[in-house]
Amino acid sequence: MIIPIQPWLDLVNGKEPGAAFGRTSPPFSGLILSTGWEACEWMEARRGDMAGFNHGGLSDRMDFYHDPILGEEILEALQPAGGKQIFDGTLGGGGHAELLLRHDAHVIGCDQDEAALAHATKRLAIYGDAFLPVRGNFRDMDLLLAGLGIGQVDGILLDLGVSSRQLDDPARGFSFREDGPLDMRMDDRAAFTARDLVNGWEEEELIRVFREYGEERHAARIAREIVKVRQTKPLATTLELAALVARIVPKTSGKHPATRVFQAVRIAVNGELEALETALEKSVGLLAPRGVLAILTFHSLEDRIVKRFMHRRSSPWLDRPEWSEPRPNPDCCFHLPSRKAVAPDEAETKRNSRSRSAKLRVAVKI
Numbered sequence: 001m002i003i004p005i006q007p008w009l010d011l012v013n014g015k016e017p018g019a020a021f022g023r024t025s026p027p028f029s030g031l032i033l034s035t036g037w038e039a040c041e042w043m044e045a046r047r048g049d050m051a052g053f054n055h056g057g058l059s060d061r062m063d064f065y066h067d068p069i070l071g072e073e074i075l076e077a078l079q080p081a082g083g084k085q086i087f088d089g090t091l092g093g094g095g096h097a098e099l100l101l102r103h104d105a106h107v108i109g110c111d112q113d114e115a116a117l118a119h120a121t122k123r124l125a126i127y128g129d130a131f132l133p134v135r136g137n138f139r140d141m142d143l144l145l146a147g148l149g150i151g152q153v154d155g156i157l158l159d160l161g162v163s164s165r166q167l168d169d170p171a172r173g174f175s176f177r178e179d180g181p182l183d184m185r186m187d188d189r190a191a192f193t194a195r196d197l198v199n200g201w202e203e204e205e206l207i208r209v210f211r212e213y214g215e216e217r218h219a220a221r222i223a224r225e226i227v228k229v230r231q232t233k234p235l236a237t238t239l240e241l242a243a244l245v246a247r248i249v250p251k252t253s254g255k256h257p258a259t260r261v262f263q264a265v266r267i268a269v270n271g272e273l274e275a276l277e278t279a280l281e282k283s284v285g286l287l288a289p290r291g292v293l294a295i296l297t298f299h300s301l302e303d304r305i306v307k308r309f310m311h312r313r314s315s316p317w318l319d320r321p322e323w324s325e326p327r328p329n330p331d332c333c334f335h336l337p338s339r340k341a342v343a344p345d346e347a348e349t350k351r352n353s354r355s356r357s358a359k360l361r362v363a364v365k366i
């Protein structure tokens, strides 16, 4: 279950914090911070140019890239100062992790995607022992932390879904705009791919997936067409699936007709909603008193799960029509600073279009 952390730790072993870039402590500029894959690529490209540079860390030079979504709000929620231990279950490009590290937190950065972990590990090497990368699925966060000898943490952050790097890399099979294999696995050690789902699942199961995970109105017609087409030849590529869907779903402004089907298949292939539900339940035991749970969601299915969980676990009283009076809720263990989700402001959505559908919910362990 765990997770060869050694390859990642090797990158920082034997170095003082910041030694790689001629610094002895991580810089904090208070400027817009970089995030995500573009920043990593940029850093990779300039690693050579920067050799011998002694005027500030590489991180300083990535300021003009996108900042992590709702970064300020996440900092306010997680209050990372004072060496708090925070589990970032969706490390991705390391953008949020870097924000937390810059504010003196210790971050355990988890991702199931090997490439993400490798990039973020290089990016965050300047933080030395304050950053601990680990490969795994956040649904196993209890086992991952136990394997590192950590019982409880002061914060848990989940920034759900796929990174833009994963989306934009045709070889990963998430993109309906460019051709690639029907894959969609975030973790390439998993055996089950989008191709297995599309070519192997019964028509009824396909309808359920498209309806439940994609909220696709044309689910039945799309499933019927898939079953018909695959009798002649299995669907093998993203563009084959996208073209099939586009023949059925009318084009609406802005969105590609295959958006919902691709979302649905991706969620099913990676078991995303089950992982989220499991992680939420496990967070209860893993957060220290006053520990903070911060979850960033990108579509209504995820947000509904998080909202229901937080409300159920923060209501001190339960009431049912058949009861004469309310009863104490034995599962109440969180306080909600706000019952409403936080959304990015206009400036952020303009700067970073991916943030448009983001919602942040926060709960504090009692």
Ligand SMILES: C[S@@+](CC[C@H](N)C(=O)[O-])C[C@H]1O[C@@H](n2cnc3c(N)ncnc32)[C@H](O)[C@@H]1O
Pocket (backbone or CB within 6 Å): 035, 036, 037, 068, 069, 089, 090, 091, 092, 093, 094, 095, 096, 097, 110, 111, 112, 113, 116, 136, 137, 138, 139, 159, 160, 161, 162, 163, 164, 186, 275
């Ligand atoms: C939206 S990106 C995170 C971006 C990151 N917060 C940043 O600022 O750069 C989501 C990342 O979480 C990873 N991920 C998604 N679900 C996961 C899961 N259940 N377990 C581990 N990693 C997961 C994906 O592989 C992806 O790299």
